[in-house]
Amino acid sequence: xxxxxxxxxxxxxxxxxxxxxxxxxVDRGDHVAILGENGAGKTTLLRIxxxxxxxxxxxxxxxxxxxxxxxRRLRGRIGYLAHAPGLYPAxxxxxxxxxxxDLRGADRERVPEMLDLAGLSEVARxxxxxxxxGMQQRLAIARAVLHDPLLLILxxxxxxxxxxxxxxxxxxxxxxxxxxxxxxxxxxxxLCQRTVVLRxxxxxxxxxxxxxxx
Amino acid sequence: xxxxxxxxxxxxxxxxxxxxxxxxxFGFQIDSRNASAIAPGVLxxxxxxxxxxxxxxxxxxxxxxxxxxxMLMTGAPASAIFAGKAxxxxxxxxxxxxxxxxxxGLLFGVDVSAGLVGxxxxxxxxxxxxxxxxxxxxxxxxxxxxLLPLLTLPLWIPFIVxxxxxxxxxxxxxxxxxxxxxxxxxxxxxxxxxxxxxxxFVLDD
Numbered sequence: 491x492x493x494x495x496x497x498x499x500x501x502x503x504x505x506x507x508x509x510x511x512x513x514x515x516v517d518r519g520d521h522v523a524i525l526g527e528n529g530a531g532k533t534t535l536l537r538i539x540x541x542x543x544x545x546x547x548x549x550x551x552x553x554x555x556x557x558x559x560x561x562r563r564l565r566g567r568i569g570y571l572a573h574a575p576g577l578y579p580a581x582x583x584x585x586x587x588x589x590x591x592d593l594r595g596a597d598r599e600r601v602p603e604m605l606d607l608a609g610l611s612e613v614a615r616x617x618x619x620x621x622x623x624g625m626q627q628r629l630a631i632a633r634a635v636l637h638d639p640l641l642l643i644l645x646x647x648x649x650x651x652x653x654x655x656x657x658x659x660x661x662x663x664x665x666x667x668x669x670x671x672x673x674x675x676x677x678x679x680x681l682c683q684r685t686v687v688l689r690x691x692x693x694x695x696x697x698x699x700x701x702x703x704x
Numbered sequence: 705x706x707x708x709x710x711x712x713x714x715x716x717x718x719x720x721x722x723x724x725x726x727x728x729x730f731g732f733q734i735d736s737r738n739a740s741a742i743a744p745g746v747l748x749x750x751x752x753x754x755x756x757x758x759x760x761x762x763x764x765x766x767x768x769x770x771x772x773x774x775m776l777m778t779g780a781p782a783s784a785i786f787a788g789k790a791x792x793x794x795x796x797x798x799x800x801x802x803x804x805x806x807x808x809g810l811l812f813g814v815d816v817s818a819g820l821v822g823x824x825x826x827x828x829x830x831x832x833x834x835x836x837x838x839x840x841x842x843x844x845x846x847x848x849x850x851l852l853p854l855l856t857l858p859l860w861i862p863f864i865v866x867x868x869x870x871x872x873x874x875x876x877x878x879x880x881x882x883x884x885x886x887x888x889x890x891x892x893x894x895x896x897x898x899x900x901x902x903x904x905f906v907l908d909d
Contacts, residue, residue: 542773561908565779576774593778633774 491554493518493641493667494539499548501534501691508534509545510691514669521663523678524671526688532671533573533645535688539669540570540643553640566594569639569666571647575630579619583610583629586618587636594637608632608658623650628658635662644670648677713761714799717754721804724750729811736813740875743812744868747804751824751831752860754800759835760852762793763843772843776908786836786903793839794832801828814875823870823881826888827863833892833899834859840906862891 494516501509509531516522524532537543538550541561550557552564577586587601605611608628610621618626627650634642647659647670656677663670663681672678678685686696728746732738766772766789775785801824809816838855842848870884 540777542777562779562781565777568777570777572770572773572777574770576770578771579769590774590778593775593780637778 491518492516492551493520493553494669495549495551496539497549497551499535499538499545499550501531501538501543501546507691509538511548512688512691512693514539514686514693516667516669518667519665520684521668521682522670523682523685524669524688525673525675525678525685526671526694527673529690530688531691532688534691536643536645536669536671537572540568540572541565542570542572566637567640569634569637569642569662571630571634571642571644573645575618575626577618577626577629577633580617582615582617583621583625584614586629587633590633590636596637600636604632604636607635607661609654624652624655627651628655631655631658631662635666640667642666642668642670644668646670646672648672648674713758713796717758717796717800718803720757721750721754721800722807724753725804725807725811734812739812739814740872740877743808743814743875744871744877746812747808747824747871748864748868750804751797751801751828752857752864754804755797755831755835755860756853756856758796758800759793759832759839759856760848762789762796762836763839764848767843772907782904782907783900786840786907787900789840790832790836790899793836794828797828797832798825801825817874819881819885820871820874823867823874823885823888826870826885826892827867830863830888830892830895831860833896837899837902837906840903859895863888866891 492515494514496512496514499509499512500507512535524535526532538545541557541564544558553567555564557564578589581589584601584605587604588598591598591600602611605614608631610625610629610632613621613625618629621629627647631647634644642663648656651659659681670682684697687694725746732742734742763772776782805816805821805824808814835856838852842851842855845851866884866887869879870881870888873879873881873884
């Protein structure tokens with residue numbers, strides 16, 4: 491069974507098409523990179539795949555479930571990193587993770603484990619607003635895998651990340667089906683076996699270690 | 705917890721309600737004959753404006769920080785998230801009331817009885833539920849400061865009317881206190897249930 495099957499996904503913002511009949515199949519264990527320039531529709535596609543928003547039309551099946559009907563159930567199995575980190579600035583790194591542990595019904599013992607994974611143990615008691623942008627991104631990545639999800643949807647996970655942060659990405663993606671959006675072709679080639687190129691909401695090309703036609 | 709750490713909103717709201725009372729005290733030339741007639745109106749005026757600020761900020765901050773989507777993506781029920789936000793915003797208003805009511809007693813010379821406090825708290829429950837629902841609806845819009853009062857105030861009127869009757873009665877004025885409190889309770893139950901059901905459609909696309 492494929493991890494994810496998107497069939498003619500389309501989305502409009504008013505009369506503006508953001509996605510136009512996008513088909514995508516991701517097998518279990520696959521790492522797929524979505525490439526495209528600004529405004530290509532990468533974030534819109536990822537938000538739909540993560541069940542954060544509904545498409546205007548089309549079908550989406552994730553792990554055998556209809557993603558449009560079983561959104562809440564699927565959210566327990568998906569780890570989503572949005573464009574913005576979505577952290578509470580007044581809470582510490584540890585408190586942010588603890589809060590989301592509680593929301594997910596996960597054991598709070600995961601918090602020190604995740605902080606260690608993200609290399610943030612030393613700044614666990616610092617407020618999120620006091621962390622650098624790269625540290626906030628690492629914290630957001632740690633939060634995305636707090637509940638040990640089967641599927642990862644990552645929107646520009648490499649934003650503001652240093653080399654250590656990039657290694658974190660490799661670690662969290664290991665043994666997890668992943669769809670990530672990035673501008674960085676080198677990262678896409680390094681981390682993913684397949685790439686899909688979007689332009690103006692349409693799939694321009696797809697393949698293994700794709701050479702992007704300029 | 706964020707508000708406890710930053711203390712951004714509570715001092716501003718407390719200052720606002722006290723200023724409203726002070727201005728009303730000078731503006732209406734309060735004396736012992738008219739205090740119990742004017743005080744309920746001033747009380748609700750201060751509470752309504754404080755509530756609009758408190759509830760508006762509740763969801764605007766979540767949208768700005770992108771934390772509302774992060775909460776929804778955990779799979780937690782939207783109604784539970786909404787209940788948490790409404791409770792937190794309601795508590796903010798209760799803290800304001802803890803400043804407002806003693807100040808009302810001091811400046812207007814009215815008796816702040818348990819009945820008065822109870823009536824205000826009952827009205828706060830329903831106002832918090834409605835205020836937070838509409839705040840969640842308008843949080844993404846640029847004209848949210850304009851739209852929130854337009855949407856919220858008409859539905860707050862039952863609470864202001866029943867609450868005003870209860871408060872006036874508690875201050876020794878005319879009116880049936882028990883009847884007004886029962887009405888407040890009915891409104892609370894109605895609007896808490898309705899807003900909980902509506903929350904899923906408002907918070908989650």
